[in-house]
Amino acid sequence: MDRLNLRHLYYFWVISREGSIVRASEVLELAPQTLSGQLTTFEASVGGLLFQRERRKLILTDLGKIVLGYADDIFALTGELNETLRLAPAERPLTLSAGVSASIHKLIAYYLLQPAMVLDRPVQLECRTGGTEDLVLSLKRRELDVVLTDRTPGQDDQGSFTVHSLAGSSISLFASAHLARRLKKGFPESLNGEPLLANATNAPYFERLMNWFSLKGVRMNVVARIDDSALIKVFGREGLGVFAAPTAIEDEVCRQYEVEHIASIDEVKDELFAITRSRNFTHVGVRAICEKRGNF
CATH class of the missing domain: 3.40.190.290 (D-Maltodextrin-Binding Protein; domain 2)
Known part of the structure; x- marks a missing residue:
């Protein structure tokens, strides 16, 4: 966990879902430049590029696909947890x-x-x-x-x-x-x-x-x-x-x-x-x- 920043992972996950930094920045309510910088920091922490840029499109690398698979599981469970926590204790x-x-x-x-x-x-x-x-x-x-x-x-x-x-x-x-x-x-x-x-x-x-x-x-x-x-x-x-x-x-x-x-x-x-x-x-x-x- 000392290398994995969950906030950065979440930003990467949203970018993957939205298909571009611009659309993801609107969802996250962050400036595109800020979000791009966060992605660069996250790529440095995992030791490789997560996206390749082709004609303004973001294409997942092999490493990106691996990370996305784990991110899907993590944030699916997070969603279930949020739903559970909204319920009354009983x-x-x-x-x-x-x-x-x-x-x-x-x-x-x-x-x-x-x-x-x-x-x-x-x-x-x-x-x-x-x-x-x-x-x-x-x-x-x-x-x-x-x-x-x-x-x-x-x-x-x-x-x-x-x-x-x-x-x-x-x-x-x-x-x-x-x-x-x-x-x-x-x-x-x-x-x-x-x-x-x-x-x-x-x-x-x-x-x-x-x-x-x-x-x-x-x-x-x-x-x-x-x-x-x-x-x-x-x-x-x-x-x-x-x-x-x-x-x-x-x-x-x-x-x-x-x-x-x-x-x-x-x-x-x-x-x-x-x-x-x-x-x-x-x-x-x-x-x-x-x-x-x-x-x-």
Whole structure:
């Protein structure tokens, strides 16, 4: 920034738009000689000519085209900022940066974020998915306002954040119609040796499900490990195996992926949390998310 004078950049931008120093000077209410001098100063600071003069016309040089591209972006954002600042504080868009653990089903992620999207003021949501550890690190760096996850922070981070219990649901098993109808008879023993589509994101509910299988003496055949909850359901729809999902979204899973419900397992729960930097909410969107608790 020590070399870039934004006022000079603005003068250059107006000259580019108007096509001549004379017309630009009228817009800027400056004498043409003054504006020409400012342009010369700016060219010296960027280290090259921004215009070539051909028959009284100003033609952008290659350097000028590069600078103009950045200037267009800068002053487009400046215009948006001016429009925003003209609004009353309560009418200004509120930016909410949320991290969502990749192991959370996307429909449930929507349900968790939805309270922040129906506030009395507009909200601009920036949503990032990933591993909980990486998202918590971004929260610590203040790149995120909240992290939605299915697990609590590691021991080293527990004193740095506040964990809010959000919601819970039992887990259900689903499969293609032909497979589901066969497996409903004699459940859970009917699952022995059957293909299972496993969650590869180490989702806590999946570990609990595998423990439940062990307690029931059920041994399924893991045919795929997939880290995308939507892709697991597509594989299940095509008859490649049984998959697990929260019972709370049973109807939507069956409708969207054309599968059938096999059974619900009340002993296996999917628990979700919001992680924030502080117990005191300064962000109304985060407050709306954290205050909506209970089942889905």
